Amino acid sequence: MKEENETTTYMQLMLSFAEVQKNMLRIIQQSAAEKELSIPQYSIVMTLFRCSNITQKSIGAQTFLPKSTLSQAVDGLAKEGYVIRKPMEKDRREMCLELSDSGLALAEELHLQEKGLHQLFKTASSQFTERQIKELIAAHRNISASLTKTKRQGAITCSKS
Template identity: 50%
Template sequence: MENENQKLTRSTELLRSFWNIQKNLMRLLQKSAVENGLSVPQYSIMMTIIHHKHMTQKSVGEKTFLPKSTLSQAVDGLVREGLLNRQQVEGNRREIQLSLSEKGVTLIKTIHLQEGGIHQVFQAAIESLTERQYEELLGSHNQITAFLETQAPEQGECSK
Protein backbone atom coordinates (compact mmCIF):
# COMPACT_ATOMS: atom_id res chain seq x y z
CA MET A 1 0.00 0.00 0.00
CA GLU A 2 2.84 2.36 0.87
CA ASN A 3 4.50 1.78 -2.52
CA GLU A 4 1.20 2.46 -4.33
CA ASN A 5 0.75 5.76 -2.44
CA GLN A 6 4.32 6.78 -3.37
CA LYS A 7 3.54 6.15 -7.06
CA LEU A 8 0.37 8.25 -6.85
CA THR A 9 2.23 11.04 -5.05
CA ARG A 10 4.96 11.06 -7.73
CA SER A 11 2.45 11.18 -10.58
CA THR A 12 0.48 13.92 -8.80
CA GLU A 13 3.64 15.96 -8.25
CA LEU A 14 4.65 15.63 -11.89
CA LEU A 15 1.15 16.50 -13.13
CA ARG A 16 1.12 19.54 -10.84
CA SER A 17 4.53 20.56 -12.18
CA PHE A 18 3.32 20.34 -15.80
CA TRP A 19 0.13 22.20 -14.85
CA ASN A 20 2.11 25.03 -13.23
CA ILE A 21 4.38 25.36 -16.26
CA GLN A 22 1.40 25.31 -18.63
CA LYS A 23 -0.47 27.90 -16.52
CA ASN A 24 2.51 30.26 -16.58
CA LEU A 25 3.15 29.71 -20.29
CA MET A 26 -0.50 30.51 -21.05
CA ARG A 27 -0.25 33.69 -18.96
CA LEU A 28 2.84 34.76 -20.94
CA LEU A 29 1.27 33.70 -24.23
CA GLN A 30 -1.86 35.78 -23.50
CA LYS A 31 0.30 38.77 -22.61
CA SER A 32 2.36 38.46 -25.80
CA ALA A 33 -0.72 37.97 -27.96
CA VAL A 34 -2.61 40.94 -26.50
CA GLU A 35 0.43 43.23 -26.67
CA ASN A 36 0.59 42.49 -30.40
CA GLY A 37 -3.12 42.89 -31.15
CA LEU A 38 -3.83 39.17 -31.41
CA SER A 39 -6.13 36.76 -29.67
CA VAL A 40 -4.64 33.55 -28.23
CA PRO A 41 -6.20 31.46 -31.05
CA GLN A 42 -4.74 33.84 -33.65
CA TYR A 43 -1.31 33.64 -32.05
CA SER A 44 -1.57 29.82 -31.92
CA ILE A 45 -2.50 29.67 -35.61
CA MET A 46 0.41 31.88 -36.62
CA MET A 47 2.89 29.91 -34.50
CA THR A 48 1.64 26.68 -36.04
CA ILE A 49 1.90 27.91 -39.62
CA ILE A 50 5.31 29.61 -39.23
CA HIS A 51 6.99 26.20 -39.17
CA HIS A 52 5.50 25.28 -42.56
CA LYS A 53 5.34 27.14 -45.84
CA HIS A 54 1.59 26.59 -45.93
CA MET A 55 -1.01 24.37 -44.28
CA THR A 56 -4.62 23.50 -44.83
CA GLN A 57 -7.06 25.03 -42.39
CA LYS A 58 -8.06 21.50 -41.37
CA SER A 59 -4.42 20.64 -40.49
CA VAL A 60 -4.10 23.82 -38.44
CA GLY A 61 -7.28 22.89 -36.57
CA GLU A 62 -5.94 19.41 -35.84
CA LYS A 63 -2.63 20.76 -34.54
CA THR A 64 -4.10 23.58 -32.43
CA PHE A 65 -7.18 21.70 -31.17
CA LEU A 66 -9.23 24.84 -31.81
CA PRO A 67 -12.95 24.32 -32.41
CA LYS A 68 -13.95 24.94 -36.04
CA SER A 69 -15.87 28.13 -35.26
CA THR A 70 -13.00 29.61 -33.22
CA LEU A 71 -10.54 28.62 -35.95
CA SER A 72 -12.66 30.21 -38.68
CA GLN A 73 -13.13 33.46 -36.74
CA ALA A 74 -9.43 33.67 -35.91
CA VAL A 75 -8.41 32.98 -39.53
CA ASP A 76 -10.90 35.60 -40.78
CA GLY A 77 -9.38 38.18 -38.42
CA LEU A 78 -5.82 37.34 -39.48
CA VAL A 79 -6.76 37.57 -43.17
CA ARG A 80 -8.48 40.95 -42.58
CA GLU A 81 -5.34 42.24 -40.83
CA GLY A 82 -3.18 41.09 -43.73
CA LEU A 83 -1.23 38.65 -41.55
CA LEU A 84 -2.46 35.49 -43.25
CA ASN A 85 -3.11 34.46 -46.84
CA ARG A 86 -6.05 32.17 -47.55
CA GLN A 87 -6.86 30.42 -50.81
CA GLN A 88 -8.75 27.35 -52.00
CA VAL A 89 -6.74 24.22 -52.68
CA GLU A 90 -6.52 23.55 -56.39
CA GLY A 91 -8.79 20.64 -57.29
CA ASN A 92 -10.64 20.70 -53.95
CA ARG A 93 -12.90 23.71 -53.42
CA ARG A 94 -13.72 22.64 -49.87
CA GLU A 95 -10.08 22.69 -48.70
CA ILE A 96 -8.54 26.02 -47.65
CA GLN A 97 -4.78 26.63 -47.83
CA LEU A 98 -3.27 29.04 -45.28
CA SER A 99 0.12 30.74 -45.30
CA LEU A 100 1.64 33.66 -43.44
CA SER A 101 1.94 36.89 -45.38
CA GLU A 102 5.15 38.90 -45.24
CA LYS A 103 3.48 41.09 -42.65
CA GLY A 104 2.62 37.97 -40.60
CA VAL A 105 6.19 36.64 -40.73
CA THR A 106 7.50 40.06 -39.66
CA LEU A 107 5.07 40.14 -36.71
CA ILE A 108 6.13 36.67 -35.54
CA LYS A 109 9.80 37.68 -35.74
CA THR A 110 9.00 40.83 -33.75
CA ILE A 111 7.17 38.80 -31.09
CA HIS A 112 10.15 36.42 -30.79
CA LEU A 113 12.46 39.34 -30.04
CA GLN A 114 10.18 41.32 -27.69
CA GLU A 115 11.70 41.94 -24.30
CA GLY A 116 9.46 40.40 -21.63
CA GLY A 117 7.60 38.39 -24.26
CA ILE A 118 7.02 34.67 -24.02
CA HIS A 119 9.99 33.71 -26.17
CA GLN A 120 12.50 35.90 -24.34
CA VAL A 121 11.23 34.85 -20.89
CA PHE A 122 11.32 31.18 -21.86
CA GLN A 123 14.83 31.61 -23.30
CA ALA A 124 15.98 33.10 -19.99
CA ALA A 125 14.46 30.14 -18.13
CA ILE A 126 16.30 27.70 -20.40
CA GLU A 127 19.57 29.60 -19.92
CA SER A 128 19.26 29.01 -16.16
CA LEU A 129 19.73 25.28 -16.84
CA THR A 130 23.03 23.57 -17.47
CA GLU A 131 23.44 21.92 -20.87
CA ARG A 132 23.05 18.51 -19.21
CA GLN A 133 19.87 19.58 -17.36
CA TYR A 134 18.44 20.91 -20.62
CA GLU A 135 19.24 17.70 -22.55
CA GLU A 136 17.82 15.48 -19.78
CA LEU A 137 14.68 17.60 -19.47
CA LEU A 138 14.11 17.55 -23.21
CA GLY A 139 14.71 13.80 -23.31
CA SER A 140 12.27 13.21 -20.44
CA HIS A 141 9.62 15.37 -22.09
CA ASN A 142 10.04 13.53 -25.39
CA GLN A 143 9.77 10.17 -23.60
CA ILE A 144 6.61 11.19 -21.74
CA THR A 145 5.12 12.67 -24.92
CA ALA A 146 5.79 9.47 -26.88
CA PHE A 147 4.22 7.37 -24.13
CA LEU A 148 1.14 9.59 -23.83
CA GLU A 149 0.64 9.60 -27.60
CA THR A 150 0.44 5.79 -27.57
CA GLN A 151 -2.11 5.87 -24.74
CA ALA A 152 -4.53 8.61 -25.79
CA PRO A 153 -6.87 8.20 -28.77
CA GLU A 154 -6.43 10.65 -31.61
CA GLN A 155 -8.55 13.80 -31.59
CA GLY A 156 -12.02 13.05 -32.91
CA GLU A 157 -11.93 9.36 -32.04
CA CYS A 158 -14.20 8.04 -29.34
CA SER A 159 -13.05 5.39 -26.92
CA LYS A 160 -15.78 2.90 -26.20
Protein backbone atom coordinates (compact mmCIF):
# COMPACT_ATOMS: atom_id res chain seq x y z
CA MET A 1 0.00 0.00 0.00
CA LYS A 2 2.47 2.55 1.21
CA GLU A 3 5.02 1.31 -1.27
CA GLU A 4 2.62 1.75 -4.12
CA ASN A 5 1.87 5.26 -3.12
CA GLU A 6 5.52 6.12 -3.25
CA THR A 7 6.16 4.56 -6.60
CA THR A 8 3.49 6.62 -8.17
CA THR A 9 4.43 10.06 -6.90
CA TYR A 10 6.59 10.74 -9.92
CA MET A 11 3.72 9.69 -12.14
CA GLN A 12 1.44 12.11 -10.36
CA LEU A 13 3.99 14.84 -10.83
CA MET A 14 4.18 14.02 -14.50
CA LEU A 15 0.44 14.09 -14.81
CA SER A 16 0.21 17.38 -12.99
CA PHE A 17 2.55 18.84 -15.58
CA ALA A 18 0.43 17.35 -18.34
CA GLU A 19 -2.64 18.90 -16.81
CA VAL A 20 -1.15 22.38 -16.70
CA GLN A 21 0.10 21.86 -20.21
CA LYS A 22 -3.34 20.88 -21.41
CA ASN A 23 -4.83 24.03 -19.96
CA MET A 24 -2.13 26.22 -21.41
CA LEU A 25 -2.72 24.73 -24.83
CA ARG A 26 -6.44 25.20 -24.61
CA ILE A 27 -6.03 28.85 -23.68
CA ILE A 28 -3.49 29.49 -26.41
CA GLN A 29 -5.69 27.80 -28.96
CA GLN A 30 -8.53 30.11 -28.09
CA SER A 31 -6.45 33.27 -28.10
CA ALA A 32 -4.85 32.31 -31.38
CA ALA A 33 -8.16 31.52 -33.05
CA GLU A 34 -9.53 34.85 -31.91
CA LYS A 35 -6.77 36.63 -33.77
CA GLU A 36 -6.87 34.24 -36.71
CA LEU A 37 -3.46 32.84 -35.98
CA SER A 38 -2.28 29.27 -35.99
CA ILE A 39 -0.61 28.02 -32.84
CA PRO A 40 2.86 28.17 -34.35
CA GLN A 41 2.11 31.73 -35.36
CA TYR A 42 1.02 32.60 -31.84
CA SER A 43 4.25 31.14 -30.52
CA ILE A 44 6.32 33.08 -32.99
CA VAL A 45 4.65 36.38 -32.22
CA MET A 46 5.05 35.87 -28.49
CA THR A 47 8.64 34.80 -28.87
CA LEU A 48 9.39 37.92 -30.88
CA PHE A 49 7.56 39.96 -28.29
CA ARG A 50 9.98 38.74 -25.64
CA CYS A 51 13.03 39.27 -27.76
CA SER A 52 12.87 40.72 -31.21
CA ASN A 53 15.42 40.78 -33.99
CA ILE A 54 16.32 37.15 -33.91
CA THR A 55 16.66 34.58 -36.64
CA GLN A 56 14.24 31.85 -37.56
CA LYS A 57 16.73 29.33 -36.34
CA SER A 58 16.72 30.90 -32.93
CA ILE A 59 12.95 30.84 -32.79
CA GLY A 60 13.04 27.24 -33.85
CA ALA A 61 15.36 26.40 -31.01
CA GLN A 62 13.15 28.19 -28.51
CA THR A 63 9.82 26.88 -29.71
CA PHE A 64 10.95 23.50 -30.95
CA LEU A 65 8.92 23.92 -34.13
CA PRO A 66 10.17 22.14 -37.26
CA LYS A 67 11.73 24.45 -39.80
CA SER A 68 9.15 23.89 -42.48
CA THR A 69 6.29 24.70 -40.16
CA LEU A 70 8.16 27.72 -38.95
CA SER A 71 8.95 28.94 -42.41
CA GLN A 72 5.33 28.72 -43.49
CA ALA A 73 4.03 30.30 -40.31
CA VAL A 74 6.44 33.20 -40.63
CA ASP A 75 5.47 33.56 -44.24
CA GLY A 76 1.86 33.97 -43.23
CA LEU A 77 2.75 36.50 -40.56
CA ALA A 78 4.83 38.46 -43.03
CA LYS A 79 1.98 38.51 -45.52
CA GLU A 80 -0.36 39.78 -42.83
CA GLY A 81 2.16 42.48 -42.13
CA TYR A 82 2.85 41.45 -38.56
CA VAL A 83 6.43 40.47 -39.08
CA ILE A 84 9.27 42.01 -41.03
CA ARG A 85 11.79 39.66 -42.50
CA LYS A 86 15.14 40.92 -43.66
CA PRO A 87 18.33 39.06 -44.43
CA MET A 88 21.25 39.78 -42.14
CA GLU A 89 24.17 41.55 -43.74
CA LYS A 90 26.56 39.50 -41.77
CA ASP A 91 25.24 36.22 -43.12
CA ARG A 92 22.72 36.43 -45.87
CA ARG A 93 21.43 32.93 -45.30
CA GLU A 94 19.88 34.08 -42.07
CA MET A 95 16.68 36.02 -41.86
CA CYS A 96 16.33 38.55 -39.11
CA LEU A 97 12.76 38.68 -37.84
CA GLU A 98 11.13 41.63 -36.19
CA LEU A 99 7.61 42.61 -35.23
CA SER A 100 6.10 45.44 -37.25
CA ASP A 101 4.06 48.09 -35.48
CA SER A 102 0.88 46.14 -36.06
CA GLY A 103 2.66 42.96 -34.96
CA LEU A 104 3.73 44.63 -31.75
CA ALA A 105 0.20 45.88 -31.20
CA LEU A 106 -1.08 42.37 -31.74
CA ALA A 107 1.39 40.93 -29.28
CA GLU A 108 0.45 43.51 -26.70
CA GLU A 109 -3.21 42.74 -27.16
CA LEU A 110 -2.51 39.07 -26.67
CA HIS A 111 -0.41 39.84 -23.65
CA LEU A 112 -3.09 41.93 -22.00
CA GLN A 113 -6.06 39.86 -23.10
CA GLU A 114 -8.28 39.19 -20.11
CA LYS A 115 -8.50 35.49 -20.84
CA GLY A 116 -5.14 35.21 -22.51
CA LEU A 117 -2.47 32.95 -21.17
CA HIS A 118 -0.37 35.72 -19.72
CA GLN A 119 -3.05 37.33 -17.63
CA LEU A 120 -4.51 34.03 -16.51
CA PHE A 121 -1.08 32.91 -15.49
CA LYS A 122 -0.51 36.12 -13.66
CA THR A 123 -3.68 35.51 -11.71
CA ALA A 124 -2.75 31.91 -11.08
CA SER A 125 0.63 32.97 -9.80
CA SER A 126 -0.81 35.47 -7.40
CA GLN A 127 -1.75 32.71 -5.01
CA PHE A 128 1.95 32.13 -4.33
CA THR A 129 4.60 34.23 -2.69
CA GLU A 130 7.51 35.48 -4.75
CA ARG A 131 9.69 33.02 -2.96
CA GLN A 132 7.46 30.09 -3.79
CA ILE A 133 7.35 31.07 -7.42
CA LYS A 134 11.10 31.23 -7.59
CA GLU A 135 11.29 27.80 -6.05
CA LEU A 136 8.87 26.45 -8.60
CA ILE A 137 10.87 27.96 -11.42
CA ALA A 138 14.05 26.47 -10.04
CA ALA A 139 12.45 23.06 -9.68
CA HIS A 140 11.12 23.20 -13.21
CA ARG A 141 14.49 24.18 -14.58
CA ASN A 142 16.08 21.26 -12.81
CA ILE A 143 13.49 18.92 -14.23
CA SER A 144 14.01 20.28 -17.73
CA ALA A 145 17.74 19.91 -17.29
CA SER A 146 17.33 16.34 -16.18
CA LEU A 147 15.02 15.53 -19.05
CA THR A 148 17.45 16.92 -21.61
CA LYS A 149 20.50 15.43 -20.02
CA THR A 150 20.42 12.13 -21.87
CA LYS A 151 19.93 13.90 -25.17
CA ARG A 152 22.68 15.47 -27.21
CA GLN A 153 21.49 19.04 -27.44
CA GLY A 154 22.81 22.51 -26.85
CA ALA A 155 20.99 24.88 -24.59
CA ILE A 156 19.33 27.85 -26.16
CA THR A 157 18.76 31.18 -24.53
CA CYS A 158 17.27 34.39 -25.61
CA SER A 159 19.85 37.01 -26.44
CA LYS A 160 19.19 38.64 -23.07
CA SER A 161 16.69 40.97 -21.54
